[in-house]
Amino acid sequence: MALSATQSPKLVEVTFGDVEEAIGRLEGVAHRTPVLTSRTLDGLVGGIVLLKAENLQRGGAFKFRGAYNKINSLPADQRARGVVAYSSGNHAQAVALAARLHEVPAVIVMPTDAPASKVEATRGYGAEVVTYDRYTEDRVAVGERLAGERGGTLVPPYDDPKIIAGQGTVGVELIEDAGPLDLLVAPVGGGGLISGCSTAAAALSPRARIVGVEPEAGDDTRRSLEAGHRVGIEVPRTIADGLQGDIPGRLTFPIVQRLVERIVTVTDAQIVDAMVFLHERLKVVVEPSGAAGVAALLSGALKCEPQSRIGVILSGGNVGANRFAELIANSGRTVALSAPQTPKVGKVTR
Amino acid sequence: MALSATQSPKLVEVTFGDVEEAIGRLEGVAHRTPVLTSRTLDGLVGGIVLLKAENLQRGGAFKFRGAYNKINSLPADQRARGVVAYSSGNHAQAVALAARLHEVPAVIVMPTDAPASKVEATRGYGAEVVTYDRYTEDRVAVGERLAGERGGTLVPPYDDPKIIAGQGTVGVELIEDAGPLDLLVAPVGGGGLISGCSTAAAALSPRARIVGVEPEAGDDTRRSLEAGHRVGIEVPRTIADGLQGDIPGRLTFPIVQRLVERIVTVTDAQIVDAMVFLHERLKVVVEPSGAAGVAALLSGALKCEPQSRIGVILSGGNVGANRFAELIANSGRTVALSAPQTPKVGKVTR
Numbered sequence: 001m002a003l004s005a006t007q008s009p010k011l012v013e014v015t016f017g018d019v020e021e022a023i024g025r026l027e028g029v030a031h032r033t034p035v036l037t038s039r040t041l042d043g044l045v046g047g048i049v050l051l052k053a054e055n056l057q058r059g060g061a062f063k064f065r066g067a068y069n070k071i072n073s074l075p076a077d078q079r080a081r082g083v084v085a086y087s088s089g090n091h092a093q094a095v096a097l098a099a100r101l102h103e104v105p106a107v108i109v110m111p112t113d114a115p116a117s118k119v120e121a122t123r124g125y126g127a128e129v130v131t132y133d134r135y136t137e138d139r140v141a142v143g144e145r146l147a148g149e150r151g152g153t154l155v156p157p158y159d160d161p162k163i164i165a166g167q168g169t170v171g172v173e174l175i176e177d178a179g180p181l182d183l184l185v186a187p188v189g190g191g192g193l194i195s196g197c198s199t200a201a202a203a204l205s206p207r208a209r210i211v212g213v214e215p216e217a218g219d220d221t222r223r224s225l226e227a228g229h230r231v232g233i234e235v236p237r238t239i240a241d242g243l244q245g246d247i248p249g250r251l252t253f254p255i256v257q258r259l260v261e262r263i264v265t266v267t268d269a270q271i272v273d274a275m276v277f278l279h280e281r282l283k284v285v286v287e288p289s290g291a292a293g294v295a296a297l298l299s300g301a302l303k304c305e306p307q308s309r310i311g312v313i314l315s316g317g318n319v320g321a322n323r324f325a326e327l328i329a330n331s332g333r334t335v336a337l338s339a340p341q342t343p344k345v346g347k348v349t350r
Numbered sequence: 351m352a353l354s355a356t357q358s359p360k361l362v363e364v365t366f367g368d369v370e371e372a373i374g375r376l377e378g379v380a381h382r383t384p385v386l387t388s389r390t391l392d393g394l395v396g397g398i399v400l401l402k403a404e405n406l407q408r409g410g411a412f413k414f415r416g417a418y419n420k421i422n423s424l425p426a427d428q429r430a431r432g433v434v435a436y437s438s439g440n441h442a443q444a445v446a447l448a449a450r451l452h453e454v455p456a457v458i459v460m461p462t463d464a465p466a467s468k469v470e471a472t473r474g475y476g477a478e479v480v481t482y483d484r485y486t487e488d489r490v491a492v493g494e495r496l497a498g499e500r501g502g503t504l505v506p507p508y509d510d511p512k513i514i515a516g517q518g519t520v521g522v523e524l525i526e527d528a529g530p531l532d533l534l535v536a537p538v539g540g541g542g543l544i545s546g547c548s549t550a551a552a553a554l555s556p557r558a559r560i561v562g563v564e565p566e567a568g569d570d571t572r573r574s575l576e577a578g579h580r581v582g583i584e585v586p587r588t589i590a591d592g593l594q595g596d597i598p599g600r601l602t603f604p605i606v607q608r609l610v611e612r613i614v615t616v617t618d619a620q621i622v623d624a625m626v627f628l629h630e631r632l633k634v635v636v637e638p639s640g641a642a643g644v645a646a647l648l649s650g651a652l653k654c655e656p657q658s659r660i661g662v663i664l665s666g667g668n669v670g671a672n673r674f675a676e677l678i679a680n681s682g683r684t685v686a687l688s689a690p691q692t693p694k695v696g697k698v699t700r
Binding site: 034055056275276280283284285286320328329 | 384405406410625626629630633634635636667670671672674675678
């Protein structure tokens with residue numbers, strides 16, 4: 001089933017000035033995450049790969065930037081009435097944390113079957129969690145009803161100029177720290193991250209080509225670019241839970257159309273391989289969605305010019321240790337674990 | 351069996367000046383690794399925990415510092431004849447990498463049953479690997495024979511003033527970046543890291559108490575401090591393969607006696623819990639030996655004064671993804687993995 005969304009988007013421009021304003025709002029609040037490099041990765045890819053480690057961001061993902069920028073931009077009286085968001089993932093924790101830092105109440109709408117760890121993490125940031133049945137209720141309707149009842153402001157996950165501008169600060173920092181890029185690679189869910197970072201790159205590194213990465217099963221943006229308009233798909237089955245968007249955003253898609261060269265896709269197995277590479281070589285924990293860019297490069301889905309400078313956004317690191325182990329075991333990689341490293345018991349040789 | 355080593359050590363002083371010289375030699379060569387923090391960890395521990403991330407060092411562990419400092423200090427003609435080391439762990443890769451950077455040959459003596467991944471990594475740095483049977487051959491004898499045949503210099507894993515001074519640069523950077531400490535916590539294998547860092551702390555943060563951490567099964571240094579002389583034990587069974595020393599070093603032990611307040615021990619299960627915590631909260635990969643300090647704090651084996659400033663060295667990150675999964679599964683933690691995060695397939699709610 002491919003739904004065609006022909007409704008004309010209400011175009012709201014997001015300018016580089018908006019991103020610069022977000023930089024100011026986030027200063028001293030968001031972490032300036034490091035840019036990681038690996039000679040091994042460079043050798044495998046044939047370029048110079050500059051990894052922006054948003055897995056080390058507060059809340060474990062870039063999402064904190066947009067949420068904080070949005071909440072910080074609200075008029076004080078409106079902000080005091082609190083915020084509402086619907087998300088079972090990183091946006092939930094991001095909004096909860098950003099609300100706490102502003103000392104305003106947050107209500108997060110999560111499905112009844114959301115992982116307990118995510119519900120706990122969101123509550124841990126002080127948010128109220130309201131659950132809904134994802135099979136019988138519409139989360140948008142639940143969110144809007146709650147926002148109405150409580151008088152709070154809905155903080156959307158990506159389709160908002162302040163959210164897009166906040167995510168764009170990732171691109172600003174990457175280019176400031178790594179220098180001009182030939183290629184910028186970002187995962188694409190709803191499109192907030194890539195549209196913000198494209199806006200930044202267009203201003204700061206205008207010769208950089210922008211390529212998005214989607215899971216093979218969730219290529220709504222790739223299809224939409226081909227069709228020339230927003231195309232909806234069934235919610236995709238993929239381990240990359242942050243990239244399970246089923247249709248590009250109304251605001252993000254025109255930006256993607258204008259600035260993104262193309263979308264490449266990666267399989268779940270390629271994503272797990274990239275997660276393992278990042279674990280073993282970079283010593284960092286990256287969640288499936290966050291490893292999509294490295295997966296595109298390592299798998300050859302995205303090829304680069306020799307010695308080109310490639311910025312890649314590691315968008316998040318929220319993957320539990322048990323879930324990580326499970327992904328490795330189920331991925332078709334060597335399920336037979338290496339022979340146990342038995343402690344070296346023998347004669348004393350020292 | 352507790353062997354008593356009563357042989358009087360040939361005392362070679364390691365001074366802070368030696369550590370400062372090592373700083374100069376390592377500048378622009380070793381990574382200045384970041385100091386990581388976590389509000390959650392601070393809350394659990396009741397102090398301000400400053401994690402020196404040597405898991406992000408070149409070669410994946412602090413060992414590179416000592417090996418490079420040693421090789422760099424050799425007279426040019428001696429260095430040109432190459433180096434020899436015996437190690438199945440991080441020291442092997444450290445010597446191989448440091449030798450390659452000096453463009454001199456390296457021979458690494460490893461047991462025939464060393465994990466293939468470690469042999470490959472060492473060869474990947476350009477070293478020649480010579481294997482020996484750990485049950486019938488003595489690795490020291492093999493190393494000395496090879497050094498004699500090839501005319502190369504033996505690079506010991508810890509019992510050498512240049513090695514100790516090189517490892518001490520970890521402490522210098524930590525204190526420079528984190529400020530004076532109330533407590534410095536380091537894992538103890540042969541004692542190179544803690545004796546170097548103690549020497550640095552004595553000069554730069556003299557009020558800091560120094561506490562070492564050993565695996566419960568491998569408490570040779572704890573026993574030696576109690577006995578007042580070096581006590582040998584059977585090679586311990588522990589997952590912390592970097593801490594399997596069976597007797598403190600001749601050079602390192604007197605420094606430990608002079609500067610280290612005490613040793614606390616942790617179980618393998620506590621180490622795995624710390625690795626999981628570092629994975630899930632800090633998003634970093636830390637090998638068992640490297641997580642010992644955090645294990646001591648999280649388990650309560652080491653308690654701290656409220657609001658005290660605690661420097662903890664994450665000494666290495668060389669643990670493969672499969673091995674990590676295996677450790678989680680075998681640790682007595684929840685073996686039943688969390689319910690699979692089934693992709694969210696349902697009606698389109700956006």
